[in-house]
Amino acid sequence: MSKAKTGDTVKVHYTGRLLDGTVLDSSREGEPLKIVLGRGDLIGGFEQAIVGMQVGEEKTTALKSTEAFGLRDPGRIVHLQRNQLPLEAPWRVGQSVRIRHDGGIATEAVVVEATEFEIVLDTNHPLAGRDLLFTVQLLDIVSEI
Secondary structure (H helix, E strand, O other), X not given: OOEOOOOOEEEEEEEEEEOOOOEEEEOOOOOOEEEEOOOOOOOHHHHHHHOOOEXXXXXXXXXXXXXXXXXXXXXXXXXXXXXXXXXXXXXXXOOEEEEEOOOOOEEEEEEEEEOOOEEEEEOOOOOOOOOEEEEEEEEEEEEOO
16 A cells, blocks of 8 residues: 655645644545645645555644744734824734735734834734644545656
């Protein structure tokens, strides 16, 4: 029986969890995820967990934050003066916002502080710095290299 390898297109079901068991995402109630291993479309640790699996096999893998969404980067905390922002924006702590950088690239951010004069945004991925657990079941190797 063949094993999944880098370059193969595979179908998997997965469930991603925090270490406390909180489910972050799952394909179990819907269509399986179809990916090309090694193309870098998903977090590296997730793809690497599939490499070497056989069709029908299921396993749970723990991913350190560095294998998932990376460490939290203090340099991704942005301080903006309120007078540079739209006046109508409510700017509530915990609110998700989308900000545009030079060149028009949009980034998701979370308001972490809102004072009379300043808004502080965290542009780190919400799961940065978090270790994760993924349960993956290899359903099919659709095409092999």
